[in-house]
Amino acid sequence: xNDVKCECGHVNPHGTVLCESCGKVLEEKEESKKLLxxxxxxxxxxxxxxxxxxxxxxxxxxxxxxxxxxxxxxTLIASSLGTILPQEMYIPQMTTPAEYYEDQYGWFGKLYxxxxxxxxxSSWWYLLLIASIGVSLVICSLDRVIPLYRALKNxxxxxxxxxxxxxxxxxxxxxxxxxxxxxxxxxLKAKKYHIRKKNGSILxxxxxxxxxxxxxxxxxxxxxxxxxxxxxxxxxxxxxxxxIREGETKAIPGTDGQYYLKNNKFIFQKYDKKKDNEVFGAAxxxxxxxxKNYQSNVTLYEKKGDTVAGESLNLKKxxxxxxxxxQPLKIDKFAIYQVDYKLDELSKMHLALQNKDTxxxxxxxxxxxxxxxxxxxxxxxxFVELKSYFPDFEFDENSNPTTKSKVPNNPAFVxxxxxxxxxxxxxxxVAIRQTIEVDGNNSYKMAFxxxxxxxxxxxxxxxxxTLWILGFGGLIFMIGVIQGAYWNHRRLWVKIVDGKAVTxxxxxxxxxxxxRELEGVFEGxxxxxxxxxxxxxxxG
Amino acid sequence: MVALSSNLLYFAxxxxxxxxxFFGGSIKxxxxxxxxxxxxxxxxxxxxxIAGFVAQLGYFITRWIASGHAPVxxxxxxxxxxxxxxxxxxxxxxxxxxxxxxxxxxxxxxxLVIAYAAMxxxxxxxxxxxxxxxxxxxxxxxxxxGEAILAVSFAAGLIYLVKVVDQTxxxxxxxWLEVVMFALMCTIGFVAVSSSFSLANYESKFTYIDxxxxxDVIEYxxxxxxGPHEGKLQTAAKFEPLAETxxxxxxxxxxxxxxxxxxxxxxxWLVRLILxxxxxxxxxxxxxxxxxxxxxxxxxxxxxxxFPVFTLGALIFAMIWAQIAWTRFWxxxxxxxxxxxxxxxxxxxxxxxxxKGWHGEKSxxxxxxxxxxxxxxxxxxxxxxxxxxxxxG
Ligand code: HEM
Numbered sequence: 001x002n003d004v005k006c007e008c009g010h011v012n013p014h015g016t017v018l019c020e021s022c023g024k025v026l027e028e029k030e031e032s033k034k035l036l037x038x039x040x041x042x043x044x045x046x047x048x049x050x051x052x053x054x055x056x057x058x059x060x061x062x063x064x065x066x067x068x069x070x071x072x073x074x075t076l077i078a079s080s081l082g083t084i085l086p087q088e089m090y091i092p093q094m095t096t097p098a099e100y101y102e103d104q105y106g107w108f109g110k111l112y113x114x115x116x117x118x119x120x121x122s123s124w125w126y127l128l129l130i131a132s133i134g135v136s137l138v139i140c141s142l143d144r145v146i147p148l149y150r151a152l153k154n155x156x157x158x159x160x161x162x163x164x165x166x167x168x169x170x171x172x173x174x175x176x177x178x179x180x181x182x183x184x185x186x187x188l189k190a191k192k193y194h195i196r197k198k199n200g201s202i203l204x205x206x207x208x209x210x211x212x213x214x215x216x217x218x219x220x221x222x223x224x225x226x227x228x229x230x231x232x233x234x235x236x237x238x239x240x241x242x243x244i245r246e247g248e249t250k251a252i253p254g255t256d257g258q259y260y261l262k263n264n265k266f267i268f269q270k271y272d273k274k275k276d277n278e279v280f281g282a283a284x285x286x287x288x289x290x291x292k293n294y295q296s297n298v299t300l301y302e303k304k305g306d307t308v309a310g311e312s313l314n315l316k317k318x319x320x321x322x323x324x325x326x327q328p329l330k331i332d333k334f335a336i337y338q339v340d341y342k343l344d345e346l347s348k349m350h351l352a353l354q355n356k357d358t359x360x361x362x363x364x365x366x367x368x369x370x371x372x373x374x375x376x377x378x379x380x381x382x383f384v385e386l387k388s389y390f391p392d393f394e395f396d397e398n399s400n401p402t403t404k405s406k407v408p409n410n411p412a413f414v415x416x417x418x419x420x421x422x423x424x425x426x427x428x429x430v431a432i433r434q435t436i437e438v439d440g441n442n443s444y445k446m447a448f449x450x451x452x453x454x455x456x457x458x459x460x461x462x463x464x465x466t467l468w469i470l471g472f473g474g475l476i477f478m479i480g481v482i483q484g485a486y487w488n489h490r491r492l493w494v495k496i497v498d499g500k501a502v503t504x505x506x507x508x509x510x511x512x513x514x515x516r517e518l519e520g521v522f523e524g525x526x527x528x529x530x531x532x533x534x535x536x537x538x539x540g
Numbered sequence: 541m542v543a544l545s546s547n548l549l550y551f552a553x554x555x556x557x558x559x560x561x562f563f564g565g566s567i568k569x570x571x572x573x574x575x576x577x578x579x580x581x582x583x584x585x586x587x588x589x590i591a592g593f594v595a596q597l598g599y600f601i602t603r604w605i606a607s608g609h610a611p612v613x614x615x616x617x618x619x620x621x622x623x624x625x626x627x628x629x630x631x632x633x634x635x636x637x638x639x640x641x642x643x644x645x646x647x648x649x650x651x652l653v654i655a656y657a658a659m660x661x662x663x664x665x666x667x668x669x670x671x672x673x674x675x676x677x678x679x680x681x682x683x684x685x686g687e688a689i690l691a692v693s694f695a696a697g698l699i700y701l702v703k704v705v706d707q708t709x710x711x712x713x714x715x716w717l718e719v720v721m722f723a724l725m726c727t728i729g730f731v732a733v734s735s736s737f738s739l740a741n742y743e744s745k746f747t748y749i750d751x752x753x754x755x756d757v758i759e760y761x762x763x764x765x766x767g768p769h770e771g772k773l774q775t776a777a778k779f780e781p782l783a784e785t786x787x788x789x790x791x792x793x794x795x796x797x798x799x800x801x802x803x804x805x806x807x808x809w810l811v812r813l814i815l816x817x818x819x820x821x822x823x824x825x826x827x828x829x830x831x832x833x834x835x836x837x838x839x840x841x842x843x844x845x846x847f848p849v850f851t852l853g854a855l856i857f858a859m860i861w862a863q864i865a866w867t868r869f870w871x872x873x874x875x876x877x878x879x880x881x882x883x884x885x886x887x888x889x890x891x892x893x894x895x896k897g898w899h900g901e902k903s904x905x906x907x908x909x910x911x912x913x914x915x916x917x918x919x920x921x922x923x924x925x926x927x928x929x930x931x932x933g
Binding site for chain 2: 106239335
């Protein structure tokens with residue numbers, strides 16, 4: 001493709017509409033227009049120049065702002081659909097989504113579920129939308145940034161008359177004197193314009209940097225999206241849940257056994273009308289119970305050396321910490337959050353071996369419900385064997401005892417009680433509030449004496465190595481939007497032609513403010529401020 | 541301290557009302573021929589507005605001292621703060637563009653917002669653990685300021701439309717403009733109805749069967765037009781509901797919405813009967829002297845100024861808080877999604893204006909729609925779709 005040489009001598013790339021240097025109209029069809037489209041300074045853009053191959057077509061598709069806006073609007077509408085009913089992660093955990101949506105919301109819920117709107121934000125088509133916005137951002141920025149750079153860099157002070165005449169703000173004044181020109185210059189300087197002069201012509205320009213704002217903010221967005229994608233790279237992201245009982249020490253999941261945590265105590269506090277700020281009284285009366293604090297007091301350990309299976313761990317204490325909501329514990333790249341709790345989980349059960357006739361108690365055993373022993377010796381020939389243990393007892397479909405989970409929600413035991421009278425032992429099935437005897441005429445029983453409980457804390461272990469990338473993207477985005485939104489690029493050209501001063505002005509936005517500024521600048525110079533050429537003047 | 545605080549808010553509210561009257565006066569005043577520049581009336585109006593703002597700032601600070609945390613932690617506090625931010629944003633933009641007419645349109649919106657806020661429980665509430673975070677307060681206040689600046693763009697857009705929409709014949713444009721007016725009437729209706737019945741201490745209790753089949757009790761503060769699922773009125777001599785709702789619908793909220801709509805409709809017809817023309821048509825004389833370019837630019841500038849603030853507050857600070865409080869910076873909670881929708885909408889607005897040349901009227905409509913989305917997030921999402929952010933409505 002041929003470059004285009006302008007009469008001013010500047011060589012422009014193929015496709016250029018306005019000479020990058022002097023602004024002369026190079027494209028014939030632009031020639032007939034009353035006003036120039038100044039959006040990209042008329043410089044050559046790939047998307048406007050080539051449209052042959054499939055690559056060209058894809059490029060042109062994604063570089064179009066119209067397509068960009070459509071993508072944004074479609075994403076916006078799609079996002080709103082996901083808020084009509086709760087997303088799957090917000091429905092109660094123990095339910096089956098298929099049933100839940102239909103139960104709660106009838107046919108609509110069923111439809112919602114069948115359309116997969118219950119997981120809308122991770123659906124392939126939603127991710128595809130976001131990805132297209134990303135592609136569009138990259139292509140549209142590449143399409144414009146280099147041409148814009150060339151055009152803004154190559155500006156000549158003296159512009160072609162055809163260029164000036166086709167600016168929105170344009171005027172012709174009688175030849176001003178030296179004094180008027182220097183007055184104008186001073187006024188412009190007072191308004192922080194940079195001034196370049198040549199042969200008596202002036203180019204006054206300010207805030208050119210604001211033109212880069214959109215590109216900077218789009219780069220910020222792209223960085224953010226890349227960061228969000230890296231989430232799926234193994235090792236970048238850890239999300240684990242750890243249920244840990246008071247007194248328990250556990251390896252912190254996700255850390256490859258490097259760190260261990262001991263839960264010393266879990267604390268749950270409510271607001272108390274008497275002790276807390278009295279202004280809360282009315283609110284507490286209305287709301288009833290209000291939670292004040294969820295806190296796990298923990299000790300953090302690091303494992304030292306390699307341990308072979310079976311050998312006891314060599315743990316080095318690193319620190320004591322209090323993990324509260326909004327105050328996670330940080331180690332290395334990990335943060336440990338307080339997220340859930342369970343109060344008063346059964347931990348030990350006290351049972352007494354009792355003579356059924358006399359009521360005499362031989363002794364009491366304490367069964368550790370997490371890790372019970374198999375034999376409890378009560379001296380003098382009395383002992384109790386634990387034959388079976390069901391921490392979360394229920395009957396299965398064949399009416400056999402079984403356990404739902406390992407959590408001691410409803411413990412049940414099969415004991416064998418051995419006494420001097422019954423050296424072969426008597427078997428008894430003991431659950432909360434019920435005892436079943438196998439042969440129905442035992443002389444001893446295990447009597448319930450009491451329980452010990454412990455609190456359990458749920459902690460989330462999180463590592464997210466993408467955070468700083470996202471933060472960086474966000475920062476760049478903010479810099480870019482502010483740069484583009486809080487400043488505008490304003491230019492004034494003054495050229496002396498045949499004893500007259502020709503003036504033209506351009507701003508990329510906020511024309512009203514620019515016009516007001518120019519009126520101030522021209523005051524007292526005897527020259528007219530360039531006037532609005534747009535019909536109506538209603539566009540801004 | 542608490543009493544002082546509420547008195548200051550009350551005082552600010554009165555000052556805003558008075559200021560609005562003065563803004564109205566400054567437009568009507570014959571002395572000022574240009575119509576858009578400030579005159580004596582306008583100077584008094586902006587002075588009173590600032591006084592009101594200072595009083596409300598006083599409310600904010602004293603309430604902060606009394607409760608020990610920034611008062612943006614329940615719906616009443618957040619919404620009043622939004623009203624205050626709106627007045628603040630207006631004051632700033634007033635000094636850039638010196639247009640009293642903007643006051644005549646912005647102040648009533650701020651007043652409505654604050655009146656609406658006052659319908660929620662005003663108790664100072666203690667913070668639950670998730671809310672005990674400085675980042676939360678930074679997030680909420682910045683987001684509210686951003687939304688307030690964007691709301692100024694709505695007010696300016698409305699002025700533009702009132703002036704430019706042809707009222708001599710009925711059209712889509714006149715219709716939708718009236719819908720906006722009707723929505724404002726519904727807010728007034730809601731405030732009027734709620735405060736009358738709460739002054740009269742109206743209370744009716746129902747037992748009903750909730751969506752899980754459990755029996756529960758609910759208390760209405762407005763006469764129940766629609767009652768809860770299998771509801772039984774427990775309070776003697778109170779209004780019996782005309783209809784019953786299915787269990788999945790929150791009958792009390794639906795009832796409130798119905799009351800707002802009905803009272804809004806009644807008000808709207810009343811006003812139309814008195815004016816004998818569309819509300820927007822009767823506002824037209826106020827705007828006849830305004831320069832369209834100027835209001836268009838105010839509307840656009842407000843979006844340009846507000847968009848970055850909104851992004852910072854409603855997305856970036858929100859993510860920082862969410863990362864600390866909820867372990868992840870984003871959770872697709874309805875409130876978050878609607879903040880994202882608002883943000884995408886204004887991004888589309890900026891692109892359309894810049895590249896498709898959507899200036900003037902089109903841009904004004906977009907400013908109105910943007911505000912509708914913001915209010916939707918503030919009202920409907922909090923009260924109806926409610927997620928993690930629901931401040932116990
Ligand atoms: C969520 C996504 C996006 C956001 C938040 C965003 C944000 C912005 C902002 C704030 C501006 C400056 C507008 C102004 O100053 O009035 C801008 C300009 C622009 N945006 Fe985007 N944008 C997004 C997506 C896109 C996409 C997908 C395209 C692709 C077609 C695009 C193309 C452009 C162009 C061409 C400009 C003007 C650049 C110039 O002035 O030279 N944007 N964008």
